[in-house]
Amino acid sequence: MESQFHAMEAVAARPVPPDRWPMPQIRKRILVVSRTGGLTAEVFSAVLKIAQRLGLDLIALYTDPLPRNTAPPACRPAFIVKARINGALLMEQARRRGVHAQIVIAPGKVARTVADLIAASRGIAFVILEPDIALREVRSLVSVPVFAAVVETGRLCPSSTLSLARRHGIGRAALKFFNVHSPRGGEQMAENVSRKKNVQKTFVFGAAAAAIYAAVFYFADPLMSLATRGKFYALVPVATVFLFSYIHGNFTSYFWSALGIEASKRTGVQPKAVKPVKRKDTRPRARLSV
């Protein structure tokens, strides 16, 4: 192992040689990785909640990607100080939640350091990376599931992420606060927002539909006498069903959408054809001067 870890059980931890790195434990653990030396409060909170809910231990790895050029490479002092302070906060919060946590400070490239730590410390169920860490690179070197924390997009949980998690035996709760960086991220976020809107509209149109149904059946006798008068009163039933088809039709549409039953994304909505833009013909014209 080329990289060097600094492990600590408390704030006053001191650097230890590789042969004293955290040894394999029976309990499963989550590895959360920072390369800035400071995990944000949101990541703290989310990771601890997950660890608490799943009953897992926690390892926080602070890896310095720009170590001092020594042999062996060592973390920059400022990085160590920052990581220790951040680690102390994490340890304190973990203690309050009854989660067993360990802090590891190590120099070296993130992906390599994570891979080394996983190899050295068995029992890591999955890895959560700080948002700005290259997910692809880490994934290419490790065999456990790797997720990137996207706290801003918050409680997104795409179905494919869930299926991935199920395959690896990770609970749903673990994914509730995280999302995998993906080109579909924005789409998923839009989907969630639209689902929320659909629920709201279901209630609005549902209430309106219930109201008009109640009104029709409450005033059934006068309405029926109007609707069955014939001649130009024929417009009464026709107008009534048009009104119902708008309100109840919208309600039923939003109802299925709110339940998540929507058109297939593959063959569903056909995109509108883009009209070709007519280019201006700028070629020189033949001229005849008479």
Place this chain on the structure above:
Amino acid sequence: MHATGSEIIQFIDLNLISVLFLFGVGFVGGLVSGFIGSGGAFVLTPGMMSLGVPGTVAVASNMCHKFPKALVGSIKRARYGQVDVKLGLILGASAEIGVQIGIHVQKLILDRWGQAGSNLYVSLAFVAVLVSVGGFILRDVIKSTAAPATAPQATRIARALQKIELWPMIAFKTAKVRISLWFTVPVGLATGMLAATIAVGGFIGVPGLMYIIGITSIVASASELVIAFVMGLGGTLIWAWYGMVDLRLTLIILGGSLFGVQLGAIGTTYVKDYMIKVVMATIMLIVALSRGIAVPRYLGQLNLMDLSAGWDLALSRVSFTLMIIALLVGAGIILGALFKARKLEAASAPELEPEPA
């Protein structure tokens, strides 16, 4: 039909069971209509009559629920890019003429052979049309599923008709077809005539669009909803002019059918083209069987056959039960295909690609 006013017509009292029955049949009917473009309403008229609703009121109320259902279904499917509005409106106009012809024929038969003769004519029309057209669709489905998977192609007759340049030629953009108006008219007329006879014009309209005009079953079933809207609105105005619409019945059925029609329309985005044909052929053949069983009843009523009262009742019940079974089988196939396809789509969702560094 021409009796005006509520003083003549007996409107039934509704109870919870009848409301739930109508809502449920409306839902299943809507589901089938949303999926295959029509065919959901044929159980409703006999269903309402079994609750004690007079025949004319049952027909009028059924008609009055059909056009808003078709409107909602066609709007939904138009959002999926499946509806050719121009085609639907043109065929709807010719279908209206077909309805008038169909009503005239019905009147002639009614005057000559009475109610039993009219019923026999309707049942024979059911059996003849549904067996021939349903059998043809089933054969097509079997052939197309046995053949290697290719994009659905127009039939030979459709291709031949599209080649004939007979003024006025009309281009239907969504249907991706250019054909003479004169070849669309017979399809519309037949649709209207069948609608006036057995109340489900789509059983000839959708196959006509697929096999004669040459459009895909998805677009055909979606455009049929526009035709159903045009025919339904026209028919409703006529029935309502004579004060025959029981608005309460209409709204209860509409309550269920709008849930169904939305789900049926969503279903079309998940299934392959031939699935619409499967559902349509299945329903048509079971309904044909149902009406075939009812034929001896009408022969008995015309004194062309000896049939005891017990047998008459039994055949009537078996026939009605088979109609409900037809609808339920169709709905079962649709829901099964929809949820199976959704599951497959979710399972085969592409693995999330990590974002490049």
